[in-house]
Amino acid sequence: MARTAEELALEKAAQREQASKNPQDRGGPLHVPDFEEIERSESFKDLMKKKKQFLIPTTILFLGLYLLFNVVISYTNWLDAPFVGDIPWVWVFAFGLFAMTWILVTVYMKRAAKFDQMAEETLKEFGYEDKEDIR
Amino acid sequence: MNATVIIIFLFIVLMTLVITYYAAKRTNSASDFYTAGGGLTGWQNGMAIAGDYLSAASFLGIAGSIALFGFDGFLFSIGYLVAYLVVLFVVAEPLRNLGKYTLADMINARFNAKKVRGAAALSSITIVIFYMIAQLVGAGALIQLLFGIEYIWAVLLVGIMMTIYVLFGGMTATSWVQIIKAVLLMVGTVILSFLVLKNFNFNIFEMFTQMKTATPHGEAYLQPGVRYEIPLDTISLMLALVLGTAGLPHILMRFFTVRDAKTARSSVMWATWIVGIFYVMTIFLGFGAAAFVGADLITSTNPAGNMAAPLLAQALGGDILMSFISAVAFATILAVVAGLVLSGASAFAHDIYGQIIKKGKATERQQMLAARYASVGVAVFSIILAIFAQSLNVAFLVSLAFCIAASANLPVIVYTIFWKKFNTTGAISAILTGLISALVLVSVSPSVISPEAGAAIFTGNPLFPLTNPAIVSIPLGFIGGFVGTLLSKEVNAKQFAEVKVRANTGGFKQL
Numbered sequence: 248m249a250r251t252a253e254e255l256a257l258e259k260a261a262q263r264e265q266a267s268k269n270p271q272d273r274g275g276p277l278h279v280p281d282f283e284e285i286e287r288s289e290s291f292k293d294l295m296k297k298k299k300q301f302l303i304p305t306t307i308l309f310l311g312l313y314l315l316f317n318v319v320i321s322y323t324n325w326l327d328a329p330f331v332g333d334i335p336w337v338w339v340f341a342f343g344l345f346a347m348t349w350i351l352v353t354v355y356m357k358r359a360a361k362f363d364q365m366a367e368e369t370l371k372e373f374g375y376e377d378k379e380d381i382r
Numbered sequence: 383m384n385a386t387v388i389i390i391f392l393f394i395v396l397m398t399l400v401i402t403y404y405a406a407k408r409t410n411s412a413s414d415f416y417t418a419g420g421g422l423t424g425w426q427n428g429m430a431i432a433g434d435y436l437s438a439a440s441f442l443g444i445a446g447s448i449a450l451f452g453f454d455g456f457l458f459s460i461g462y463l464v465a466y467l468v469v470l471f472v473v474a475e476p477l478r479n480l481g482k483y484t485l486a487d488m489i490n491a492r493f494n495a496k497k498v499r500g501a502a503a504l505s506s507i508t509i510v511i512f513y514m515i516a517q518l519v520g521a522g523a524l525i526q527l528l529f530g531i532e533y534i535w536a537v538l539l540v541g542i543m544m545t546i547y548v549l550f551g552g553m554t555a556t557s558w559v560q561i562i563k564a565v566l567l568m569v570g571t572v573i574l575s576f577l578v579l580k581n582f583n584f585n586i587f588e589m590f591t592q593m594k595t596a597t598p599h600g601e602a603y604l605q606p607g608v609r610y611e612i613p614l615d616t617i618s619l620m621l622a623l624v625l626g627t628a629g630l631p632h633i634l635m636r637f638f639t640v641r642d643a644k645t646a647r648s649s650v651m652w653a654t655w656i657v658g659i660f661y662v663m664t665i666f667l668g669f670g671a672a673a674f675v676g677a678d679l680i681t682s683t684n685p686a687g688n689m690a691a692p693l694l695a696q697a698l699g700g701d702i703l704m705s706f707i708s709a710v711a712f713a714t715i716l717a718v719v720a721g722l723v724l725s726g727a728s729a730f731a732h733d734i735y736g737q738i739i740k741k742g743k744a745t746e747r748q749q750m751l752a753a754r755y756a757s758v759g760v761a762v763f764s765i766i767l768a769i770f771a772q773s774l775n776v777a778f779l780v781s782l783a784f785c786i787a788a789s790a791n792l793p794v795i796v797y798t799i800f801w802k803k804f805n806t807t808g809a810i811s812a813i814l815t816g817l818i819s820a821l822v823l824v825s826v827s828p829s830v831i832s833p834e835a836g837a838a839i840f841t842g843n844p845l846f847p848l849t850n851p852a853i854v855s856i857p858l859g860f861i862g863g864f865v866g867t868l869l870s871k872e873v874n875a876k877q878f879a880e881v882k883v884r885a886n887t888g889g890f891k892q893l
Contacts, residue, residue, distance in 0.1 A: 282880040321613035366887040
């Protein structure tokens with residue numbers, strides 16, 4: 248039988264309590280983190296906001312351009328015309344999607360470094376400084 | 383088969399066996415076996431992802447398709463590459479932060495329910511089996527062509543090699559085989575591209591001008607529409623490719639081999655560059671083969687065009703280059719199937735045996751034994767299927783695997799990470815709706831039922847018009863998860879808070 252969420256939550260909480268009684272067994276912290284408290288904190292909310300501000304528009308952008316390209320080449324002949332010399336536009340746009348992928352990856356790498364910093368500060372705020380120790 | 387081929391071939395086999403020998407010494411726990419101890423660096427894992435991803439279908443298949451169909455042959459590559467943005471933005475980091483060995487681990491970070499784990503394991507195993515049959519049947523046919531060995535022996539050879547790597551060397555051996563394969567593949571492709579470009583006087587414009595008249599298609603060769611004529615079918619397939627990569631078990635598994643989300647991220651960056659540059663170079667290979675080998679010779683050697691790259695190597699670099707390219711193709715096959723065996727084994731041994739049957743209480747020794755038995759089981763099962771599937775047209779199996787990955791795995795991943803109201807019922811129904819709808823729609827599609835006798839398994843009128851059902855089954859997977867969630871009163875906001883915090887901060891890993 249499927250257990251209800253309450254039962255599951257109780258079971259998990261009991262496991263954690265057990266674990267926190269024997270911290271040396273797990274090498275973990277002495278108290279169980281309150282994830283909802285962290286979730287509600289300003290610093291975590293800020294991190295999520297910044298992440299969303301980047302990820303949602305870029306995801307819509309790249310999926311949109313990708314689908315648009317496929318629709319255009321499947322239903323129209325717009326891109327059959329030559330761009331320079333004998334190279335048709337379709338190759339230019341195809342390469343454009345390649346370039347888009349590399350550019351977005353590079354931009355994300357830069358942004359993500361900031362997200363990492365924010366995440367670390369959030370963890371610090373709640374007393375979990377060394378991620379490796381929290382196991 | 384000439385002496386050069388045999389020497390290069392034996393050298394690759396020997397090198398991979400030496401790696402396996404050293405890897406075996408370092409494989410002492412389940413974590414070593416499934417994740418190489420989680421100690422790979424970003425560039426190592428990035429190369430391994432490329433090695434896992436660029437199958438013989440990519441190397442020989444795409445080069446051949448471009449040679450025969452021009453732009454339409456290249457089209458898939460766009461989907462295969464852009465897909466890494468979905469992997470990077472949505473999947474890679476949460477997966478690393480929440481999971482241990484498998485996709486089911488990540489989803490169960492939130493639900494801790496056996497049924498969800500079972501459903502996730504089932505979809506992973508289905509994807510792996512389809513992908514594996516396609517790879518093995520393709521491998522058998524290719525090795526038969528490249529080295530003149532009979533089909534059954536070719537499948538057995540590849541099958542035994544992949545089993546040895548995984549059984550003894552686990553993820554460490556598999557990763558290094560994939561890394562070496564990625565290097566060999568890039569070296570081979572760079573050499574061939576250089577020779578092709580040299581013949582076009584290193585002038586891209588001249589290359590396009592010549593290609594306009596070099597093939598039977600004439601000007602249409604450089605434009606879309608030579609091969610794919612049903613617009614909705616093309617769009618459906620392209621949708622499966624861009625969304626499916628983020629749900630492929632053997633690719634997802636690679637993210638557990640690094641220590642944290644930061645390294646997972648940088649491995650995607652490496653993979654994107656390697657995979658992208660490789661695909662750009664396949665254009666040169668395809669154009670070169672069409673111009674310097676010719677469509678007639680390519681199709682008479684193999685109707686699907688799979689021999690285009692080796693024939694091009696023969697034409698531009700003689701026997702030695704052809705032998706090298708053939709050996710690279712062999713290494714390519716081995717690296718991909720080894721990764722598949724490992725991901726199939728992890729779903730059986732870790733999810734089904736370790737977590738569902740043994741409730742997570744299996745000892746280290748039991749886990750290791752289960753992992754090894756499962757590897758042999760998955761390998762033997764796929765070898766047997768591949769031997770019987772020889773005459774089957776397997777090309778659609780790969781696109782089906784992408785379709786199931788996109789329909790069954792991606793919705794549940796997205797909901798688990800982003801949707802607060804998502805619950806156990808929703809998770810099970812998302813996976814099963816995606817999986818079943820993809821399978822059912824394919825089984826009544828033109829890939830299985832064709833009016834032309836002998837073109838597919840059954841003769842008759844297909845009940846579903848598209849060869850790839852992704853455009854229907856992906857939305858169904860999302861709707862299934864949504865409706866399932868609403869049907870149940872269960873809420874798990876607490877677990878969602880935990881998943882959200884852990885996925886986004888990388889803290890509290892094994893809690």
